Amino acid sequence: MPATVLIVEDEPAILDLVAVNLEHAGFETLRAKSAEEAGRLLGDILPDLVLLDWMLPGQSGLALARRLRGDARTREMPLIFLTARADEPDKIAGLEAGADDYITKPFSTKELVARIRSVLRRRKPQHGDAPIEIAGLRLDPAAHRVTGSGQALAFGPTEFRLLHYLMTHPNRVYSRTQLLDEVWGDHVFIEERTVDVHIRRLRQGLAPSGHDVLIETVRGSGYALRP
Numbered sequence: 001m002p003a004t005v006l007i008v009e010d011e012p013a014i015l016d017l018v019a020v021n022l023e024h025a026g027f028e029t030l031r032a033k034s035a036e037e038a039g040r041l042l043g044d045i046l047p048d049l050v051l052l053d054w055m056l057p058g059q060s061g062l063a064l065a066r067r068l069r070g071d072a073r074t075r076e077m078p079l080i081f082l083t084a085r086a087d088e089p090d091k092i093a094g095l096e097a098g099a100d101d102y103i104t105k106p107f108s109t110k111e112l113v114a115r116i117r118s119v120l121r122r123r124k125p126q127h128g129d130a131p132i133e134i135a136g137l138r139l140d141p142a143a144h145r146v147t148g149s150g151q152a153l154a155f156g157p158t159e160f161r162l163l164h165y166l167m168t169h170p171n172r173v174y175s176r177t178q179l180l181d182e183v184w185g186d187h188v189f190i191e192e193r194t195v196d197v198h199i200r201r202l203r204q205g206l207a208p209s210g211h212d213v214l215i216e217t218v219r220g221s222g223y224a225l226r227p
């Protein structure tokens with residue numbers, strides 16, 4: 001599943017350059033030309049990472065970063081500052097506002113892509129390619145293969161993503177809204193009931209090896225994967 005990056009940048013040429021390079025590197029991109037536009041967009045869609053320009057017309061990138069960190073829904077969202085400011089105090093302010101990294105203009109697009117991948121590896125393991133194994137259940141993202149106690153298990157693309165997400169975040173309870181945001185990237189235009197349908201299919205796919213018991217329904221809260 002490609003990671004989605006929201007680029008917030010008021011300079012059209014830089015916005016285009018960054019978006020084209022990220023798309024070429026396999027990312028999906030969203031674009032906003034101001035903090036206000038980004039704020040509206042984030043009300044509907046949660047990207048996997050925000051690339052945030054510091055100097056914006058209206059609200060600054062720093063103010064938006066602080067707002068995102070203060071909101072429970074966006075508190076954990078990976079954030080990289082992209083800015084012409086190279087001064088030490090600004091870097092510190094950016095990192096104190098909760099940025100994961102800081103890239104100074106002019107930048108090499110290769111370095112930008114590498115830094116984004118590095119932050120995502122650390123913060124969003126469900127986008128990684130490393131095989132993961134829990135209680136005899138093994139998921140290999142690169143080969144798109146799942147085995148339960150050595151037996152091949154078949155899943156549709158959504159169940160595969162859902163399983164990958166739950167396996168990279170075990171023992172945590174996720175609400176339907178959170179799963180829509182994290183696995184579908186959208187909690188506004190998809191019904192919560194959709195999650196239940198895919199959880200049911202996921203359990204059916206896991207049943208042949210008995211691993212369906214790993215998926216726990218937490219009444220009134222949502223779902224968790226518990227080894």
Ligand code: CA
Nearest residue numbers: 010053055056
């Ligand atoms: Ca700017």
